[in-house]
Amino acid sequence: xRDFNSNQSSGSPLLNVRNVSIAFDTEKGRFNAVxxxxxxxxxxxxxxxxxxSGCGKSVTALAxxxxxxxxxxxxxxxxxxxxxxxxxxxxxxxxxxxxxDIAMVFQExxxxxxxxxxxxxxxxEVFRIHxxxxxxxxxxxxxxxxxxxxxxxxxxxxxEYPFQLSGGMxxxxxxxxxxxxxxxxxxxxxxxxxxxxxxxxxxxxxMKELQQDMGTAIILxxxxxxxxxxxxxxxTVMYAGKVIESGSVFDVFQNPTHPYTRGLLNSIPKxxxxxxxxxxxxKGLVPSIFNQPKGCRFNNRCDIAIPLCQKAVPExxxxxxxxxxxxxxxxxxx
Amino acid sequence: MAFLEVKNLDKSFPIKGGVFxxxxxxxxxxxxxxxxxxxxxxxxxxxxSGCGKTTLGRTLVxxxxxxxxxxQFDGKDLVKASKSALKEIRKDFQMIFQDPFASLNPRMSxxxxxxxxxxxxxxxxxxxxxxxxxxxxxxVGLRPDALNRYPHEFSGGQRQRIGIARSLxxxxxxxxxxxxxxxxxxxxxxxxxxxxVELQKKLGLTYIFITHDLAVVxxxxxxxAIMYLGKIVEFGSVDDIFNKTKHPYTKALLAxxxxxxxxxxxxxxxLGGDVPSPANxxxxxxxxxxxxxxxxxxxxxxxEMKSVAGSNSHQSACFLND
Numbered sequence: 001x002r003d004f005n006s007n008q009s010s011g012s013p014l015l016n017v018r019n020v021s022i023a024f025d026t027e028k029g030r031f032n033a034v035x036x037x038x039x040x041x042x043x044x045x046x047x048x049x050x051x052x053s054g055c056g057k058s059v060t061a062l063a064x065x066x067x068x069x070x071x072x073x074x075x076x077x078x079x080x081x082x083x084x085x086x087x088x089x090x091x092x093x094x095x096x097x098x099x100x101d102i103a104m105v106f107q108e109x110x111x112x113x114x115x116x117x118x119x120x121x122x123x124x125e126v127f128r129i130h131x132x133x134x135x136x137x138x139x140x141x142x143x144x145x146x147x148x149x150x151x152x153x154x155x156x157x158x159x160e161y162p163f164q165l166s167g168g169m170x171x172x173x174x175x176x177x178x179x180x181x182x183x184x185x186x187x188x189x190x191x192x193x194x195x196x197x198x199x200x201x202x203x204x205x206x207m208k209e210l211q212q213d214m215g216t217a218i219i220l221x222x223x224x225x226x227x228x229x230x231x232x233x234x235x236t237v238m239y240a241g242k243v244i245e246s247g248s249v250f251d252v253f254q255n256p257t258h259p260y261t262r263g264l265l266n267s268i269p270k271x272x273x274x275x276x277x278x279x280x281x282x283k284g285l286v287p288s289i290f291n292q293p294k295g296c297r298f299n300n301r302c303d304i305a306i307p308l309c310q311k312a313v314p315e316x317x318x319x320x321x322x323x324x325x326x327x328x329x330x331x332x333x334x
Numbered sequence: 335m336a337f338l339e340v341k342n343l344d345k346s347f348p349i350k351g352g353v354f355x356x357x358x359x360x361x362x363x364x365x366x367x368x369x370x371x372x373x374x375x376x377x378x379x380x381x382x383s384g385c386g387k388t389t390l391g392r393t394l395v396x397x398x399x400x401x402x403x404x405x406q407f408d409g410k411d412l413v414k415a416s417k418s419a420l421k422e423i424r425k426d427f428q429m430i431f432q433d434p435f436a437s438l439n440p441r442m443s444x445x446x447x448x449x450x451x452x453x454x455x456x457x458x459x460x461x462x463x464x465x466x467x468x469x470x471x472x473x474v475g476l477r478p479d480a481l482n483r484y485p486h487e488f489s490g491g492q493r494q495r496i497g498i499a500r501s502l503x504x505x506x507x508x509x510x511x512x513x514x515x516x517x518x519x520x521x522x523x524x525x526x527x528x529x530x531v532e533l534q535k536k537l538g539l540t541y542i543f544i545t546h547d548l549a550v551v552x553x554x555x556x557x558x559a560i561m562y563l564g565k566i567v568e569f570g571s572v573d574d575i576f577n578k579t580k581h582p583y584t585k586a587l588l589a590x591x592x593x594x595x596x597x598x599x600x601x602x603x604x605l606g607g608d609v610p611s612p613a614n615x616x617x618x619x620x621x622x623x624x625x626x627x628x629x630x631x632x633x634x635x636x637x638e639m640k641s642v643a644g645s646n647s648h649q650s651a652c653f654l655n656d
Contacts, residue, residue: 052519166608167383196382197546201590201604223520226592230599249596267524269553271576271591278531279524279553285489286519 012083013040014217015064015185020077022059022068024289031289033059033072037243038316039236041185046211046218048232048249050225050264052286056241057221061187064219065102066094081185099130103178107190109170113162119173120146120158126180145176149206168199175206182214189221204231225268229253234322237261240287240297243316247323257325259302296328304329335409336370337540338394338508343367343403345386345393349613361613363389365564367403368639371557373507376534376541378555380548380587382609386564387544391510394542395427396420408507425455428501432513434493438485444471445481448500455504466503473536474499475529491522498529502537512544527553548591552576557647560584563612563620566639570648580642580650582625619653627654 022034034056041047049057062068064079066086079086081102089097098104106112114122123145124138133141139158146154149172162170171191178186188207192200204227211218220231228235228249235252237245237260245258256262263282284301287293293300299309306329314326344365351358363386371377381387392398394405396412405412410423428451431437438447445467452463471478474495485493494514501509511530515523531554533539545551551558558575560568560583568581579585586605593601607624610616616623622632631653640655642648 052521168608196609197548198382198586198590198605199608201592201602202606204592205604224592225520225594229594229596230592230602232596253594253596264520265594267521268594269524269527269549271549271552271588271593277553279528281524281528282521285491285522 014043014082015041015219016078016080017060017064018078018080020060020063020079021075022056022063022072023075024069024071025073026071028290032292033241033289034063035241036076037238037241038077039234039243039246041217041219042234043184043217044211044215045233046220046231047234047236048220048222048228049236049238050222050228051238052223054240054286054289055238057238058189060238061104061189061219061221064187065098065104066091067098099126099183100181101183102185102187103181103183105171105174105178105186105188105191108194109167109174110162112174113170115162118159118161119165119170120160123158123173123177123180126177130181141180142176145180146173148179148210149173149176166199167195168202171195171199171203172206175203175210179210179214179216183216185217185219186211187219187221190223191220192227193222193224200227207231225253225265237264240292241289242297243326244298245325246316247319247321251319251321251323255319255323257319257323257330258298258327259304259329260298261325263301296326335406337373337375337408338371339404339406340370340394341368341404343390343393343405344401345389345398346401359613362564362615363612364393367566369557369559369566369569371540371542373540374534374538375556376543376554378551378558379542379544379561380546380551380558381561382546384563384609384612385561386612387561388512389564390561391429391512391542391544395424395429395510397429425504426506427508427510428504428506430494430497430501430509430511430514433517434490434497435485435517437497438493440485443482443484444488444496447485447496448481448503451500451504457504470499470503473502473533489522490518491525494518494526495529498526498533502533505537506539508540508542510542510544513546514543515550516545516547523550530554548587560587563610563615565620565651567621567652568650569639570642570645570650574642574645574648578642578645578648580648580655581621581652582627582654583621584650586624619651629653 017039020037021032023030023032037060051057063074074087120142123142127133127138127141143154143158146157151157151169151172192203222228232249235249236243239260245252245261256265266280267282269279282301295310295312296314299305308328314328316324316326318324346360346362348357349359349361367390379387393400400413415423448467449463452458468478471481476495515526543554552572555572557571559566562583568584589603590605605624610623618634619632619637622628637651637653639649639651642650
């Protein structure tokens with residue numbers, strides 16, 4: 001049995017994803033969903049993984065918990081959680097890891113909750129399984145969690161079913177389930193995408209407050225750059241399965257260096273824009289996983305691509321401090 | 335006379351219950367909605383889920399029968415129009431739907447999808463239809479070879495272009511777009527928004543643009559209606575809504591926008607509470623349960639839409655303005 005609670009040596013990250021490639025073996029052959037991805041999450045910090053649908057951001061997070069779908073495999077690299085490689089874990093060890101040390105909040109709270117159990121049962125289940133609490137204690141603990149996620153009237157809510165709650169309330173319940181065992185890392189996959197704007201901010205604020213109370217690190221997977229700017233300490237931008245830029249949130253937003261990051265930031269309509277000013281766009285489409293362009297995967301949509309971009313794959317190179325980008329043309333200050 | 339004039343529009347749905355499925359109550363999904371829109375303008379309808387914005391859009395074109403109220407479209411009375419008259423008028427308005435994956439028939443080729451409205455309305459012969467389709471597909475930025483392919487071969491953004499082509503084939507005057515970009519990736523969203531603006535300029539279209547995204551609505555609209563629980567609570571020009579905001583709900587919506595700039599983090603302010611159920615709306619002003627300025631009168635009386643002093647475009651329904 002591994003010791004999951006050993007103190008990590010100071011300075012080493014809580015989670016260290018190193019050169020991870022994930023492939024899916026399908027009838028049409030093997031496809032790389034994630035290619036040579038590396039990033040680190042510091043204890044207690046929020047690390048955002050940003051990208052459009054199909055860029056590999058969710059798959060990367062699932063691999064961290066050993067939850068890849070059947071066809072998917074990590075074919076290269078290591079995922080070190082507190083210094084131990086999650087990829088070497090047995091199923092029993094993974095089960096101890098999930099829920100206790102790493103927990104997850106999903107996008108769609110209606111499908112993530114079981115409709116035939118009360119929300120209280122679903123929270124106390126966590127305590128009964130992971131902390132081996134008795135029925136009564138588990139109920140007590142569950143009610144405390146409902147209180148903690150700021151749901152009024154927790155005793156009454158304990159006995160309600162998911163359909164009786166609003167979307168925002170359901171997402172609070174998911175946060176309660178995830179944080180029940182005081183995990184060190186919370187993976188939140190598009191936690192507010194399905195919610196209304198006014199509710200989105202409530203949930204984000206709740207996550208921030210609980211993070212400060214409990215010291216949980218968060219991996220925030222999202223396509224919403226507004227959410228990233230509000231929440232993240234560090235950002236990893238992914239495109240077509242590769243990391244194309246990473247750094248502190250200020251590096252990436254104030255000095256976006258990769259043409260894709262710049263394109264993303266420019267293409268969102270801003271509240272300060274005037275009507276009718278043409279939005280800048282990124283031309284073309286996100287490439288299909290079955291048909292990735294050679295060289296830099298962004299080259300066919302890039303405005304500043306040179307012939308080299310079609311031949312060679314650019315590596316992540318440092319810009320300043322922890323800020324890095326993978327583009328052949330960044331030295332030219334473009 | 336405005337191009338589209340809506341007065342006191344109501345739409346309620348019955349709630350059935352009991353053994354005999356009798357109507358026991360009703361949900362007022364849209365209540366007392368009035369506005370007018372000129373030709374070539376864009377009206378943005380903004381609100382959270384369940385506020386009735388989609389129902390309003392569908393009631394405007396009588397996809398839902400209005401429960402009460404009056405709709406004048408291009409000088410014609412829509413509510414009183416007979417079935418055959420309605421079919422004729424309907425050529426002039428079309429819808430673009432949110433989910434480009436669900437709104438295109440997977441078993442029809444793109445050509446058949448775009449041709450269907452022409453066939454149904456018995457417009458043109460084979461040759462003429464062909465020409466129309468070839469023209470429209472280029473107009474929405476797709477290559478002509480797309481016509482022989484099927485929806486599953488296209489990405490979300492391209493499918494939305496197909497949906498737009500279908501809505502334009504009858505030369506409509508009014509397009510109702512219900513969250514047309516919210517299912518799309520950011521880099522694709524801006525492509526579709528640009529296309530919609532370009533088509534409006536080229537074809538002189540009038541848009542009703544339904545969305546929950548304030549930045550998108552600001553980008554595309556001339557006039558904006560803010561809805562909450564079936565009612566319009568504030569109406570005005572883009573400048574009125576964003577710079578001279580009157581209604582506390584609009585203020586709360588604007589305050590909850592997250593700007594993609596980490597230097598401005600923590601500046602947003604969350605609105606407390608949840609949207610109440612439309613089946614059992616609060617008494618008085620529907621927003622009073624979440625409003626931090628709520629007074630005694632707000633619980634008892636329903637505020638009416640009133641013109642804001644010194645403006646003829648700007649209206650708001652709040653007792654604070656009195």
